[in-house]
Amino acid sequence: MSAPVAETAPRKSGSMSGLRETWFYFSQNRGAVAGLVIMSLLVLIAIFSPWIAPHDPARIYNGSFLVPPVWQEGGDARFVFGTDAIGRDILSRLMHGARYSMLIGAVVVSISLVGGIVLGLIAGYFRGWVDALIMRIMDIILAFPSLLLALVLVTVLGPGLFNAMLAIALVLQPHFARLTRAAVIAEYSREYVTSAKVAGAGHLRLMFVTILPNCVAPLIVQATLSFSSAILDAAALGFLGLGAQPPAPEWGTMLADAREFILRAWWVITIPGLAILVTVLAINLIGDGLRDALDPKLKRS
Amino acid sequence: MKLMTTLLSATALVAMMAGGAYAKQLVYCSEGSPEGFDPALWSAGTTFDASSRAVMNRLVDFELGGSTIVPSLAESWTISEDGTEITFNLRKGVKWQTTAYFTPTREFNADDVVWSINRQFDPASPWANYVDGASYQYFDSTGFKAALKSVEKIDDYTVKFVFNQADSTVFVNFPMDFLSIGSAEYATQLEAAGNMAQFNQLPVGTGKFQFVDYQTDTVIRYKSNPDHFGGASPINDLIFAITKEPAAAQEALKAGQCDVIPYPIPGDVAGLRQDPNLVVTETAGENVGFIAFNTQQKPFDNPKVRQALNLAVNREAILEGVYAGQAVLARNPLPASSWASDPSNEVPAYDPEAAKALLAEAGVSDLSMKLWWMPVARPYNPNGKRMGELLQADWASIGVKVELVSMDWPVYLEQSASVERDGAVMIGWGADNADPDNFLGVLLSCAAVGTNNRAQWCYEPYDTLIKKAKATFDQAERTEIYHEAQKVFHEQTPWVLLAHSNQYIAHNKRVVNFKQDPLGYHRFDGADVTE
């Protein structure tokens, strides 16, 4: 029963040849490969941080408050990137902080992706009032500036990392819903869907098995971009004091703590911010590479 | 970048031209926007600086740069034998300020005093609720409302206050902001015009400066009141430039855009001192930062547990990491400068071993507790989060697991005051006046349980002493009672005492005769600028 479906489907990114083709185009893009390498390194650091970090990130070294990085006068070889206001090693905190960023990205993308896909599929598949209702709700969410909405949501839910992730997932989710809906509507009238319908496939099967795999390409790109948005938004919330709570070494929170040293201890501000930038940049490079590799229009020229 | 430098020098040049020879101007980079301009409605020091301290006077005032009470709109006063009546003899010939929005037809007299009190006291007054949602919070919460029986005009220049009972802590309210004297004539005019809200927007007083203009969140302008009874101010224009970021205020000070800044960042004080154009002054703060256990809950109802946690705090690290060394570790629950402070008490020792032993003695093991950290900086505690992280590590070393919790400041204040609240809460207090009861009574009496007594500590022997001191008028006698009360406090340890943080002011050295206020006000009464 599924055989004719696979045959008539025009392009299926999930298939072996599609994957290989995508990887080929992706690997041609030097920026994307560099992004992938950096990202892999970050993931490794995140996983192995308890073993490779030189210090416990919460360990307070009395008498070593605000030690500058090792290459600067007054630096201490024990603390490569220096210490923060209460003598904690910045390098170790950054390494452990990578865990938070990866976790935030993964959780937020999972929640918003699943939520968005389900809503988008339902809206695009059934149309009519269901579609109108879902899409108006998405419009309402999109009517607010995302950061402001997330901010108020976190205030309602109470500050904390999990609530921050939930709030960010909620504000990112309409993008997935819209994208899925548009793709579903475009695919719905295609031949392979009609033939599957004729073959007697149920709603769920049609939605998830027949149509969804053909909408995957734009969703992958959107998911990558959302991964970086999530990290940025979580850092912004942390910066505004509503994200991860102490003593968690989340990067945005580290920046918020460091604000008062802006004219006195450059390293406590510069280094965590740089970590955020590098991570987000790497993910965006991957996202760009994926988009180019998956977008047939750009491929030809 | 060249363009930028050109722009800059152009601006600087114009700035020099604009600061011409005639008007002497002083720019104060205040730390926030005032809540309004009627001091009786509000509670923030920022508001008082901008309203009552600049524009108004009270019957009696604090001396400039001190906390001694001196005559102001009242030239003298007498307290009756039984301590229940205070009679003020008012100053004659005091002129109300003439501004763009009010021209007085008469001088200050007893009607103004009676009106200023009764609008807060009499619930039937049209002024009782004149600003939607605002209330006369100090009048109520200081206990003045409960203590007062009546205020009477004897003649145009004599006013008598009658109180329900003899209370030695009542008089110290008179120099406070909520008892600032406003113009009854101005109020009557606004009432007739149906524009009472203006009373909170465009203030009129008898003070050194009169209000000119306020641009929301940006700048407040005042000019010298030429008719002030103590003589006009040497500066012509006083400007409050609202600069909420302390780092920004410091930069503006260095660049010469601000003349005076409050609250420089403690860690930057040393750097500011090195700048030859700047002067940094400091006073021992009339404040105390502390951590209050909920003494009504297990295991904190056991003084041994409280003492153990108290012993495990590395105060030197907190002094350096949180206060940047710009504080004095607390020996007593009230400032060291208070006449009632007992100098024989020591700063609690740091002894984790003894702490462990005490915990074992109390039969407490595997204790895990909540520690509430303040989400805002206050003079008595500049960084609650950092303090929380340090304490978490300290208490972990004696096997106590600490969960750090926090919430928005208004909610924090509300919920931390509740008797049901768990764990220990970081908090502090800044003096309203120089009376010891403002610390020892307001923060630790049985009556304050559920409100300002965040340790929820109602300990009879202590409470009896505090009540006795309140009914005693002789200072030597009171001092003795308070010393005894502090002994009880140390035995019971309802708080982890932390520090009295020093208060700093940084100003350009062209500002002269500016006196830093020990109570944390920012007053420009005598200040002058030289070119």
Place this chain on the structure above:
Amino acid sequence: MLRYFLYRLALLIPTFIGVTIVAFFFIRILPGDPVQVLAGERGVSPERHAEVLARLGFDRPLWEQYFSYLWNVLRGDFGISFASKRPVAQEFFSRFPATVELALCAMIIATALGIPAGILAAVKRGTWIDQATMGTALVGYSMPIFWWGMLLIILFSGILHWTPVSGRIALNYFFPSVTGFMLIDSLLSGQKGAFLSALHYLVLPTVVLATIPLAVIARQTRSAMLEVLGEDYVRTARAKGLQPRRIIGIHALRNAMIPVITTIGLQVGLLMAGAILTETIFSWPGIGKWMIEAVNKRDYFVVQSGLLLIALIIMAVNLIVDVLYAVINPRIRHQ
């Protein structure tokens, strides 16, 4: 055209109602007691508490509160700020020009630099110019702007002392606020140097706020141009021997502008989010900073009506962009 406009407007009605519901209920479920917030740090007596609660209408059923709220909003009454006791609408519109001024300047910079950069990159496709431009754009696009703002402060204010740390104009200038736009007011005041000073204060915040839109516009322009340059009519023009500059200037650019303008319009929401962070860092007295403070202070009606007003403005801008888009591209109207 009018019909299209009205149709788009009608579509906004359910969104508007939804937005009021969201704004209203968020505030009801915020933890904390509004009367305590109103009372400040000193607390109130229980009688006074009940009285204030009743006066605010918080003792009535929720749906009743909602409808009276909706009715008030439709009449232009957005409630009173707890903190200042002034009407929220008045507070909002006294700060709004500061944000608009900052956002407009940022958009002007972003467009003025972003479009040429995108065209350049597209025309020089594959060269180091393209790579450098797009690399920079990607870095800008990935920038945590709150950090970027702090870096610029460290460099330009802390080390070089070129720019002020915060504020809108040097304090020695004093003139009444006529339009609320500092650049215009400073000119109107006729005070020498006031305009330059206002400009000087505006530079860093503008650069920070412009960073992400600039990157987005440059990227969008490049891909729109590439697409158009690949179209048949451009190839034909090229084949006919038209000058490259003419091709880019007349044929390609005009068509490439359609998606770019849409992008610019869509930046408004992003700009508002950026303004929150930029205003916080530079203590810029605009809407974003006001909202953050209101959330922290639990200033209920400010959060509620601020959310609503901001959403309304974004909806209005999106409507205008949609309509403009339809004007440029008539095909849309008939869909």
